[in-house]
Amino acid sequence: MEYNIETLMREYGNDVLRTAYSYVKDKFTAEDIFQEVFIKAYKSLDSFRNESSVKTWLIRITINAAKDYLKSAYNQKVVPMMDFKEDMLTSEDDFEEIENRDRDEQIRNTVMNLPEQYREVLLCVYYHDMSVAETAKSLNIAEGTVKSRLSRARDLMKNKLEGRL
Amino acid sequence: MSEKDLLTDIESDEAFRSEIRDDFENEFNLQDLTVSEDLIARTMAAIRSTEKEETEEKTAEVKETTSENKIRNIRIVKWVSGIAAAVVIGVVGIVLFKSGLFSTSKSSDSATAPNYFSTSTTNSMGSDYAVKEKTESADDRYVTDSIDGGSLYTPPQTEANSSNGYNYDNQVTTAASESYTPSADECKNEAECSDSAEMVSGDQQMDNLFFSLKSHLSVGSEENITVAQALKTEIEKITDDLGIRDGFEEKAEEDTEDIKNMIRTTEGYEIIMDCGSYAEGELTALLGELEDPAELFVVNTLLSDLQDSQ
Numbered sequence: 001m002e003y004n005i006e007t008l009m010r011e012y013g014n015d016v017l018r019t020a021y022s023y024v025k026d027k028f029t030a031e032d033i034f035q036e037v038f039i040k041a042y043k044s045l046d047s048f049r050n051e052s053s054v055k056t057w058l059i060r061i062t063i064n065a066a067k068d069y070l071k072s073a074y075n076q077k078v079v080p081m082m083d084f085k086e087d088m089l090t091s092e093d094d095f096e097e098i099e100n101r102d103r104d105e106q107i108r109n110t111v112m113n114l115p116e117q118y119r120e121v122l123l124c125v126y127y128h129d130m131s132v133a134e135t136a137k138s139l140n141i142a143e144g145t146v147k148s149r150l151s152r153a154r155d156l157m158k159n160k161l162e163g164r165l
Numbered sequence: 166m167s168e169k170d171l172l173t174d175i176e177s178d179e180a181f182r183s184e185i186r187d188d189f190e191n192e193f194n195l196q197d198l199t200v201s202e203d204l205i206a207r208t209m210a211a212i213r214s215t216e217k218e219e220t221e222e223k224t225a226e227v228k229e230t231t232s233e234n235k236i237r238n239i240r241i242v243k244w245v246s247g248i249a250a251a252v253v254i255g256v257v258g259i260v261l262f263k264s265g266l267f268s269t270s271k272s273s274d275s276a277t278a279p280n281y282f283s284t285s286t287t288n289s290m291g292s293d294y295a296v297k298e299k300t301e302s303a304d305d306r307y308v309t310d311s312i313d314g315g316s317l318y319t320p321p322q323t324e325a326n327s328s329n330g331y332n333y334d335n336q337v338t339t340a341a342s343e344s345y346t347p348s349a350d351e352c353k354n355e356a357e358c359s360d361s362a363e364m365v366s367g368d369q370q371m372d373n374l375f376f377s378l379k380s381h382l383s384v385g386s387e388e389n390i391t392v393a394q395a396l397k398t399e400i401e402k403i404t405d406d407l408g409i410r411d412g413f414e415e416k417a418e419e420d421t422e423d424i425k426n427m428i429r430t431t432e433g434y435e436i437i438m439d440c441g442s443y444a445e446g447e448l449t450a451l452l453g454e455l456e457d458p459a460e461l462f463v464v465n466t467l468l469s470d471l472q473d474s475q
Contacts, residue, residue: 035208038212
């Protein structure tokens, strides 16, 4: 089965972009990773043997690219946007605005604030509807590890979402 | 709770699943994380750019590889031609060396001329015919010196030589270039020894005769046949041909001269007499070795006639 890279971009582009964002938490960086993922996919299309679904394959490439980005020395030197903004605060009003926004985000982004190892299994299983086996393959971990992390993530989430459930 | 039950519990917890999904969706929508046409176009442009770069890199690699191959081929050609030149030089050197171009001998032929006296060092009677270069021993009658002697021997490759089973090539040694020079004792006068032209002729004749004697041997193809053995065999042949072995003593008492005359008619007699002093020493030695009276008579007749001829 032959794949057209542009078709793949349109079909699975959102999954790739959002997965990248769930790691780097920056839209522009996620878009850079998006490009990197599809360039790699284009180069490797001939070697793709349909052993897994195309989506799982692309998600796996995305996770690896995002983790590589996070590990890169370049990223260690980047000043987070929020830190920069806080440095630029000049008035009490600005400070209150930021605090309120953070509180809203805290409530809204319970999942996004989970530790990475739990967040990634939740993303794969609950957001991308991937099976435990596919998740294990994408994250390069054992299926048992996926299950235990899912259980732990659920406990953490339930504690955080107690008031909302 | 077992692992399976736990998974079933998690998967069946639809409210939890929905909550997680909504959380992700909300976050992604808030960040406007949707693939735009612009992003697709930029990505496609990046892919094409990468593709172009790769093509250029491949072209450059091909060129580089081609260039490297050319350099390697040139090196291989140089190596091969160098080796070939070395081989040719070696072969030419060997050929020239064998042809005697590098020989230190004054005579250009001396390096290739075989010496038929060099391999039989000691015969059964203890006579030493081995050629010894520049040996000063008085017992060595055939001491040679290629520089001083100057005479060379080239064996006549006659049919008889090749058919009698003797391998003369095996007798060629490093001393092959040596030629026969009579010792001081053999020189009857100073003029004889100093006259090199005459000596060359005499030596060659002597060698040819000796070679002829050896070529008449009928003892087979032994390689290291000695002069003494050759003579001994020849004497046995003469005795047998004449049929004087049985009751010889009685015959000798009556017909001594007749038997001597018969001996003088044989081919072997003629050959041995031609060898002259060359065979004399060996015949004398054979007297102490032979037991058959008929053979002893033949030897005595030969010796007597040889001495008379000198």
